[in-house]
Amino acid sequence: MKIIACIKRVPATDAQAKIDASASSLDTSSFQYMTSFYDEIAVEEAVKTKESHGGEVTILTLGPAEASKEVRECIAKGADAGVILTDDDWQARDCRSTAKALAAKIQELGADIVFCGKVATDRDNAAVGPMLATYLGWACVTDACELELDGSSGTAKRATEAGLESVSFSLPAVITCDKGLNEPRYAGLKGIMAAKKKPLDEAAPQAEESHAKVVSLETPAPRPEGKIIGEGAAAVEDLIQALRNEAKVL
Template sequence: MNIVVLVKQVPDSGAERTLSASDNTVERGSANNVINEMDEYAIEEALKIKEAHGGEVTVLTMGPERATESIRKALSMGPDKAVHVQDDALHGSCAVATSKVLATALGTLNADLIICGAESTDGRVQVLPHMIAERLGIAALTGARKLTVDGAQLTAERQTDEGYEVVTAATPAVVSVWDTINEPRYPSFKGIMAAKKKPVQTLSLADLGVAADEVGAAGATSAVVEFAKRPVRTAGTKVVDEGEGGVQLVQYLVTEKFV
């Protein structure tokens, strides 16, 4: 089975993140950038399927040159090769443009199965799996907590607030996964060394036949108009109960429009 895993490099969610004052996009140049956490579960699931059914796993990333660091980290876990879509014109791309570029790249890879994280920790829009599937004209099994492969038949348990749904589809298909699906493996020293020699193909917009004005800030369908840092936390209002504490509390809640 030919499996492609979508991997995104994002600022570390454990560190402070901010937007760039120059164009209101996520500040990535000075951030500690890592693989999107949910994508590691997608990589692990792809490797498990390969180990059980054979085939090849390819990592696909869209991002600047520094995203190569995350590509090598992904390859050290076990995938066979990677494709890096890299072009300066991509900076500031919205989800719609991103789905167009990734779907175009996927069209050259003849994937039986496309796996990705259910969301990225920087955007958290959860729409790319659906958009990509729509552009490719294939099924989307989203939010999976369990995935079973039986030949060309896929069965997924889709995680919901109330429990889970069982959904099925035939390959080719897009599957997005949550962090409940498995436990990602740690790269071994051998895997880290092997990753340095694995092939990484770099593609530009010209290679994909996508016009520059269809992506980036110029082609974005949405944009951040303005932003402000979170206000500094101040001391709260203290209610001292001297017989009228309940009344004061209710008055405060009314003033703050909680009741």
């Protein structure tokens, strides 16, 4: 099976957000970067799929050349190769231009199944996976928390507000991965050493203008200073009064 896991280099989740002088982009100077949380689950599922069905796993990203750090870390968990669509202006890309660039590369590489995280923890848009599938004309299951593959088809489960949905699909497919699908492994020393020798290609992504225009960015106003009502169960009565008369939520 030809397997691809798409990952994104994102600011660490404990990052404090600062906005730069232009007021339309982030001040990234203090950011530490990491592979997006759900993309780690995608990489794990890709490696597990290789282990049970055979084949090769390629880690694919669109980002700066520095993303080789994240790609190597993912290769170290059991993938075979990496490809970076290098774009210094990656922060300005929108879901559409990213999905189109990934789709073009995936078409060129060829794949039976592509794994993505269900959402990247920077822009929170949850769009690239299903858009990519649509540009490719493939099946797609988003937010998968269970997956079974069987030759040319598969079944997956995804959590909705109404309960767990069972979805059957045909391959090739794009699967976006939710927490619960697996427990991402740590890279062992052997994997880290081996990853250094695996091929990591850089290529230019398909040029595509971003359609999402950022007019301005702001950090939300801090919440007004709250108050400690009191201590212990004795404070409950005052809390009820406050919720009723001040906040008017009861």
